[in-house]
Amino acid sequence: MSTKKQSFIAKLLHTNGLQHAGYLTVAKTRAKALKAFSYVVSIRRPMLFVGETSCEELCDMLINEGSINVFIVTDAVLNQLSIPAKVTDYLESKHISYHVYDGITPDPTFEVVEEGLQKSIDTKCDAIIAIGGGSVIDAAKMIAMSQGNNCKPQQLIGLFKAKKPSMPLYCVPTTAGTGSEATLGAVVSDDKTHQKALSIDPKMVPLAAAIDPTIMQGMPAHITADTGIDVLTHALESWMSANASVETDYYAASAVKSVMHNLPVVYEDGDNLKAREQMGIAAHYGGIAFNKAGLGYVHAIAHQLGAYYGIPHGRANAIVLPYVLDVNRKACQKRLTELAKKTGMVKDGKTANSDAKIAEHLIAEVRQLIATLNINPIVKGMQSSDFESIAKAAAKEVRDTYAVPIYLSKSEIKDLLTKIKQAGEDRTNKDKSNDKAA
Template identity: 90%
Template sequence: MLINEGNTNVFIVTDAVLNKLGIPAKVTDYLDAKNISYHVYDGITPDPTFNVVEEGLRQSIAANCDAIIAIGGGSVIDAAKMIAMSQGNKCKPQQLIGILKARKPSAPLYCVPTTAGTGSEATLGAVISDDKTHQKALSIDPRMVPLAAAIDPIIMKGMPAHITADTGIDVLTHALEAWMSANASVETDYYAASAVKSVMHYLPLAYKDGGNLKAREEMGIAAHYGGIAFNKAGLGYVHAIAHQLGAYYSIPSWSC
């Protein structure tokens, strides 16, 4: 799809751990084969701040990139969303906080999730931590939804057991909160119920055997379905509390 869209210079957003493990190389090798230029930014941290996003934006603009690929978990994808939307609107990320603040479309964004957790590759929002207030800020815009996402169980099989468990519970809370939401519909109930069933069956398998590709794939799909469900139905108290604790103590919200 990236090639069909005519993109020739890609900005890859990831984190230092994934870059050290060589995960982005699975994508950059393909880009090399297709003679597509790229620039890698691995400065994303858990619950990324405005400073982290602004540095990524600066590098993407300096490299004259015309598309963005996020390779990572929810923090990486959320940061990439903000970088892409800020670049497309030629503005600071702080100006996008709120609902429908963008005036122009996002720069083309593609995602390769490395965890089965947030489902951010399916949602229209991004959460960024404020460096000064230690509070989380939310940007919501339908144009923030990535153009495409590749759910690859081979990439996910390297997740440690404790991260598999933590992110898997995140999927479960997304689905349950969407299911119980006052804004739930027949459509969101379908995705939420499907996600819950998959988590209950496949999370224990993925936890016990990280190399179980069937379990990894099903958990990746469950995370995606959970994202679709809460994208329309919304979330509840669990995430309201987790976001505050995560921002204040600088820990991933799924650990709260």
């Protein structure tokens, strides 16, 4: 895409906010700009390797591309568990030199990224492999882009800031969740404000990803559940987006169908490699879908719950998702019905039901899945006095970033938060009375 087109779309997306009267106009203008963005920008797909030999295949690709000195980005826990060994053993057998850097922390800050960047520069590497979850992959994207552009990571925040290609980047996701190995964005936390900063650029899409079920095999059940619901949320929000297309619908529906079937299986049996593999593909497909269609209120509110109360991202999504589906139900009735039919959630006997009933059935199925996964619905420390600023920040995120099917007022977002708080309190009281009875 030409620089002129890039800067025009970037300007549209940066229109300054107005008070509520102008909110919808600004939000809808940005949604249209996002749609234009998804039409005119060609977003590369990473080469995808799947299965128990996928890490080796990914390394073969890297070697065939001419790399001889690899910088491996991971975190300390994964390194202690020797998760990178599958990659490093293979590189060693092929006489490729490598350096392992395990300094990435959850929700990495600029400081963390800068430290990784300096180490990467010091090693004079010619390719980077990220082995980890969303935080590791996002940090590696920022390191690779900064190194490729000879700039500080802060200079990449915003849209289309990179002038040159990223360093060659390859990814091995260790969780089936963010789908970050497929996306054109990376999130970094500001060291001081702890606000999230986003860098979006098609140059950020990794060259290749390996979905290796054996790498994901040891993931504890509660993390499998949380990250799995993140996949479902990406797919559902992409499907409900006003910017959904035939292409994004294909990936979103495939991901929804896979999660509904495979997530309860891997939650019960983490060693089921076929289901692990399918969840890994679903996460990747979810990433492809939201790359173009975007997300919505579930993520906008869940990001705030994460920032205010430190709740893991996937769990926050699981708590918020049913409420947003309820709010969207009327506006998305036909779309949800279509999705329920496409993904086999309604059996032959039920197709005669009205759209309203079928949409309701889909939402009930999602609630049932979340219940099956025993996801704790309590947000510890949730305060009504925070709701005004949470609602404001969530509304801003939606206005700036997403093309939602229906726009909520601040008071509607606060009502939703009140319901979440009440449900958490009800659950706490129920748990207490069960404890007394026992």
